[in-house]
Amino acid sequence: MHSAIPYLKLAGAITLATASALAYSQDVIKIGELNSYKTQPAFLGPYKMGMELAVEQINEAGGVNGKKLELIVRDDNSNPGDAVRAAEELLTRDKVDVLTGTFLSHVGLAVTDFAKHKQRFFLASEPLTDKIVWEDGNHYTYRLRASTYMQVAMLIPAAVKMNKKRWAIVYPNYEYGQSAVTTFKTLLKQAQPDVEFVAEQAAPLGKIDAGNVVQALADAKPEAMFNVLFATDLAKFVRAGTQRNFFENLSVVSLLTGEPEYLDPLGAETPVGWVVTGYPWYAIDTPEHNRFLEAYQKRYDDYPRLGTIIGYNAILSLAAGIDKADTTETEALVEAFKGLEVDTPVGRITYRGIDHQSTMGAYVGTLAIKDGKGIMTDIEYIDGASVLPSDEQVRQWRPASAN
Secondary structure, eight states, X not given: OOSOBOTTXXXXXXXXXXXXXXXXXXXXXXXXXXXXXXXXXXXXXXHHHXXXXXXXXXXXXXXXXXXXXXXXXXXXXXOHHHHHHHHHHHHHTSOOSEEEEXXXXXXXXXXXXXXHHHTOOEEEOSOOOGGGTTTTOOTTEEEOSOOHHHHXXXXXXXXHHHTOSEEEEEEESSHHHHHHHHHHHHHHHHHOTTOEEEEEEEEOTTOOOHHHHHHHHHHTXXXXXXXXXXXXXXXHHHHHHHXXXXXXXXXXXXXXXXXXXXXXXXXXXXXXXXXXXXXXXXXXXOHHHHHHHHHHHHHHSSOOOHHXXXXXXXXXXXXXXXXXXXXXXXXXXXXXXXXXXXXXTTEEEEBOTTTOBBOOOEEEEEEEEETTEEEEEEEEEEOGGGGSOOHHXXXXXXXXXXX
């Protein structure tokens, strides 16, 4: 057993455990990945590059237990039905050893359910909904990225410090947005019982009517706002809010806005002063991140996005789990991921046995503008372990916690 798996030291012997791991007896380990590449290119283009870099590095170092990794990618068209069909194809036609991926929360939940019924290992790399590890959590599914609950909890101290009573909320109207809003209301009410939520706007994903949304929020005269919008919805909302002076004297906490995928397109329109979660790659000075940054820039002549880190860490996690299990057989992998420690560019993360959630954290900071570009300042990395609920709470939320 390995207590931690360094980046590039993945080698050793292998004994085939069961017939279901037939592909593992070959010279390659097939990783089947499905995602919304067509609809979310800003995040998933860099994500795919991060996966590819990790695969290249691991293979150059000898692979995992002497076997090379092979990445097989499919598009899920941002549709749960298409995602399940893609997952089925990866298993039956491409004979992949493990499944990973998904971006949108409702798609991730569909593949989580598919993994349960097919009894195959699935690492949900990116979807943020809490249901994946709690309400709908199952024996076969683990999740890498910090969830909505975790990232909202990271923003609550800043929201409380703002000491505002009248809050407005804007979010994309699907599982991720709904989950984030529920958690924000619950946690802020616990910390500040007299808070009032005076306006809510739920926008259809990718189809926000920004002017009307801003006007509806402004009419409620809020003192503060919680924003959950991202991608093109965020850009349209920020532009409309700026044009109408909505953000003047408005305190804001915002999920994901500090991620380069969504911050960079804002440029000089970046809303200064918002407290956000994100990935300030330009301001992280640790040996492990510096090594990653140098390798990525050398390989792609570009800077990493948050998606890059997620894709990279997903492959590192799978390699570490397979190395620890000495097989790709499902039950052995499920067991190997319990307590699995993985060294990543953002530090060591652990996969919890009780709910299959990793302790990967996120960066919190305040938005500013430098040289016409949006940046995060006053950054702090919040360890995911510090914002996860207790085992007792998980047992209430996750019926499968005993598995």
